[in-house]
Amino acid sequence: MREYDIVVIGGGLAGLMAAAAATKRGKKVTLLSLGSGTLTIGGGIVDVMGYLEGGIPAATPSAGLLQVGEGHPYKKIGRPAIEESIRFFKEICEQEGYSYIGNLDKTQWIPTAAGTLKPTCLVPKTMDTTELKKADKVTVLGFDALKDFYPSLIAKNFKKIPAFAQKEYEVVMVDPKLSEGRDVTALDVARWLDTEEGLASCIEKMRNVIDSGSVVIIPPVLGTRPDYAVKEKLEKALGCHFIETASVPPSITGLRLRTMLVRYLKKNGVRIVEQAIVAKSIVEDGKCVAVITEGVDRERTYYAKSFILANGGFYGGGLLAEPGKVIEPIFNLPVEAPTDHELWANYSLFSSEAQPFAKLGLDVDEKMRPLDANGKVLLNNVYVAGRNLRGYDFSFEKSGNGVAIASGYQAAMSV
């Protein structure tokens, strides 16, 4: 019977990081994934802790970590492991030629496509705002026919931000000549820049509208591959600085990050099974022996010494909501939730409070092992990571990828 050291369930950032940390420790890993995770939807940057309760911005991610409540995953993981996990993540990026900048002691406020600023911790070099902050004059560059990126809106809204109000803004457009066929997304423009002809043509067009030395805000279009080739070639040819904004799905920065991490795992011998619908587990004497996938044809059994459960929350299918209760379908682990499900939601849409449903999830010990209501470890060789953990609303506090990286790493290091 084929037995692996670790089976990781879930191919999102938590699962990918868990697999990466496990393989780094010399473990034989199988990763079971369903769909391609949420990285391509919005995950190219790493938020660690942006807002505290009450919607107050954390001074730095570090300061935010000190102020999270008792039940928060960061509290379980602890500061040293969080720091190590961030270091490990950056190490992989560096090694793969797509390094990320930032650290826990500094909040990076990055521009969004709506002309607002969003707090985060780690970003790819294409989102480095150093030059933007220094510049007196900023060029906002859009592409004809590109949906969801309106340079004049960005310029107008930047004027309302105190730190950006004194700057002068210029709006320019480049026509990528992509109007034939379907609607144009940032992905189409990025793919155009992936090609040598597209890049050369874009440089020519940009030359006509931007001056050398400009600081240029653009949508996330600097190539789909996890490297900085497009950025470097553009900047060298035009003598400008380009800064990508955070934008709507599909997320080009998230696509790059996922491509890079999957490539890293495969290079390091992780066996990845796509379309694996993990449905149940075999548990004997408080230990999981195997998990079972339910294909359209038949069940398949995956044996391992340890298991990392990183299959997401309500959206990813790791947690299922039913009236008055929450179910964790693979191990049937307990999830504490108000029986009156009216209490799950905060009905005030833009309130300064987190959503109660977002905080529902699995309780774990410091090693990320699942606990029962009395704080007793339920399964000795099962570790939980990512969105199925209880105690945090990633969307409200801006902590999603930070928790994914830290908990995935901690789970793999605890095995």
Added chain:
Amino acid sequence: MKKHHNNPDSCTACTVCIANCPVTAATRKFRGPKMVGPTLERMRLSQDDIEPSLEYCSNCKNCDMSCPSGVPISTLNMLARAKYFKNRKRSLRDWILSHGEKMAKLSAATPGMANFGMKMSRGILKKIGISDKAPLPAYASKSFSKLFKNLKQTSYPDKVVFYPGCFINYNDPQVGMDFVAVMQANKLEVIVEEDFVCCGSPLVVNGFLDEAEENAKQNVQILKKWTDKGYPIITCCTSCGLMLKQEYQELFHIEGVAEYAKHLYDADEFLLDLHDQGRLNTNFGTLNEKYMYHAPCHLRAQGMGLPGVELLALIPGLDVQDADAGCCGISGNYGFKDDKYDISMEIGSGLFKAIKDSGRDTVVSECGTCRLQIGHGANVKTLHPLTLVRKSYEAYHK
């Protein structure tokens, strides 16, 4: 979460499928899987809605594989295509490409003549819309069923049923013969049913859904008969396998598919299962050879990983490197079409480059049309994993 719920409302419009669709990456004429699939399906449910770019979907299933909500996007597209053609005339080109089995049977009497004729008539085929550059497969001088009939097998109490499929039967029978040899080396006797018909995959992609359903009904009855008796069914073609076990359930309502699907195996996976049970003949001779491997999309879609890679890893000396460069672009008969040929080659370009960069001159892959496309696009030799397994068994006895 079983995969045969064709509910467009499970789509949350997250756009992951767009980022993973090889056709969308290759041409702007396709509006993309999300739009053409679930978004427009909601319209199609209430009215007769026509989306011209539907014809660009190749049914490669990368959208289904990337979807976090389990929407069978490509199947929605195939059903919409069938609906579109319900009251419309089909082109001769689409008829020919969909009826490979009929064409093969007509040519079976004189495959040499048929091949000669095909070479001569590439100009004519081009006129009806089949690319004159595409790697159309030649007919084998003897079909698999003929070769198999003349083969003396050793009889064993344990038997398996082989579903060869059209490509192995008419174009590449050696893969079928290698399969039989590998089964025999594992003390298994192979049964082949004369009444199996084309799985219907080439019909479905061109909108001949009713005909595909007729084929499905016949195959289901035979497959069920054998699995009811306790025999496993094995395929060597990943598109046939996907069709028989999954797409039949998504496209049709035929009783019995779920029952036999439990016992329908890809050949590589079947051998790995034997290995897990300690039953695999592991008398593998050393093969000091280097190959690239290409994972067919229709294998990846089956949720079993890459059994071919794991199987070949058991052979001493063998160095098989996964190209891991995505879809080859052929998608059955998609790349044969004159107006799709360039798209198909553009889709495969990343894979062809990865293969050329590797410097290896032979590529291993389960899918017959992937092998054709790779041979054509990367100018390399190709073979099925079982050919290497057989070779390794033979090397052991030398």
